[in-house]
Amino acid sequence: MLRPKIPTMPTPTGRVIPPAVVEPTAVVPATQSPQPTPVAPAPSRPVVQLTPGTAIALVGGGTAVVLIVGAVLVSLLLAVAITGASVAVCAVVVRSILRTDTRR
Numbered sequence: 105m106l107r108p109k110i111p112t113m114p115t116p117t118g119r120v121i122p123p124a125v126v127e128p129t130a131v132v133p134a135t136q137s138p139q140p141t142p143v144a145p146a147p148s149r150p151v152v153q154l155t156p157g158t159a160i161a162l163v164g165g166g167t168a169v170v171l172i173v174g175a176v177l178v179s180l181l182l183a184v185a186i187t188g189a190s191v192a193v194c195a196v197v198v199r200s201i202l203r204t205d206t207r208r
Contacts, residue, residue, distance in 0.1 A: 154162075
């Protein structure tokens with residue numbers, strides 16, 4: 105049906121340069137220098153100081169995040185509860201229909 109067409113390798117045009125020959129080189133070990141004495145490391149991070157304005161902003165931002173995440177989780181829980189209740193009502197209706205159908 106569908107057969108792939110395999111391309112042929114194109115022939116080179118112009119001059120063809122032969123591959124370069126790589127000759128191995130000798131490995132010469134480096135001279136070892138004496139180890140320097142360790143120096144006490146400087147602190148890597150600067151100290152962060154919170155001003156009253158930044159503290160209030162952090163508390164407000166954290167509160168907003170908690171409220172938003174809580175609202176999303178509560179709405180998801182409510183959606184699951186509503187779906188479960190509607191499935192239960194549908195099951196009762198179907199069971200009632202099947203029961204009245206078999207009595208006739």
